[in-house]
Amino acid sequence: MALAACESVENTTVANEFMQGIDAPVVFGMSSYITTEGVRQARVQADTAFTFADSAKVDLRVMTVDFYDEAGVERATVRGTHGEWNQDTDLMVARGDVELLVHSDSSIIRSQEIHYDPQTDRIWSDSATSRTMTDGGVTSGSAFESDIEFTNIRILNVRGDAGRIF
Numbered sequence: 001m002a003l004a005a006c007e008s009v010e011n012t013t014v015a016n017e018f019m020q021g022i023d024a025p026v027v028f029g030m031s032s033y034i035t036t037e038g039v040r041q042a043r044v045q046a047d048t049a050f051t052f053a054d055s056a057k058v059d060l061r062v063m064t065v066d067f068y069d070e071a072g073v074e075r076a077t078v079r080g081t082h083g084e085w086n087q088d089t090d091l092m093v094a095r096g097d098v099e100l101l102v103h104s105d106s107s108i109i110r111s112q113e114i115h116y117d118p119q120t121d122r123i124w125s126d127s128a129t130s131r132t133m134t135d136g137g138v139t140s141g142s143a144f145e146s147d148i149e150f151t152n153i154r155i156l157n158v159r160g161d162a163g164r165i166f
Contacts, residue, residue: 031045080094089119122146
């Protein structure tokens with residue numbers, strides 16, 4: 001029995017080469033709130049966050065951003081495979097099969113990259129975009145832009161179901 005114990009292999013997790021080469025603190029299971037004058041505007045969550053001492057930029061992996069209205073009700077949720085968050089300006093970008101769920105009408109906007117600028121209360125994408133409505137109708141275009149209240153969502157250079165009015 002003692003011989004069998006000597007032959008057992010210990011299961012320890014070792015960081016891959018990419019993780020070993022990062023010169024930044026790594027946070028697993030990150031969650032942070034963005035507030036303006038004490039009012040919660042958004043919650044940023046990530047499976048993994050890389051922070052850099054010489055920068056306000058945080059690299060996010062498997063990220064979710066929930067946006068709130070003035071009453072604290074969720075107005076939209078953005079999910080992406082990775083992205084960036086500037087903690088000084090709160091500028092954000094989500095990348096990689098990004099989905100934006102608009103809670104007011106349950107529509108889903110999909111793109112490869114979605115940006116958010118709190119200074120202009122604007123959310124947009126310069127990449128190919130599609131918007132799926134709850135009735136299954138889909139509108140596609142080359143980009144989209146919206147105010148953060150999602151009252152004025154515009155799909156640019158519409159193709160496909162161009163007759164739909166939102």
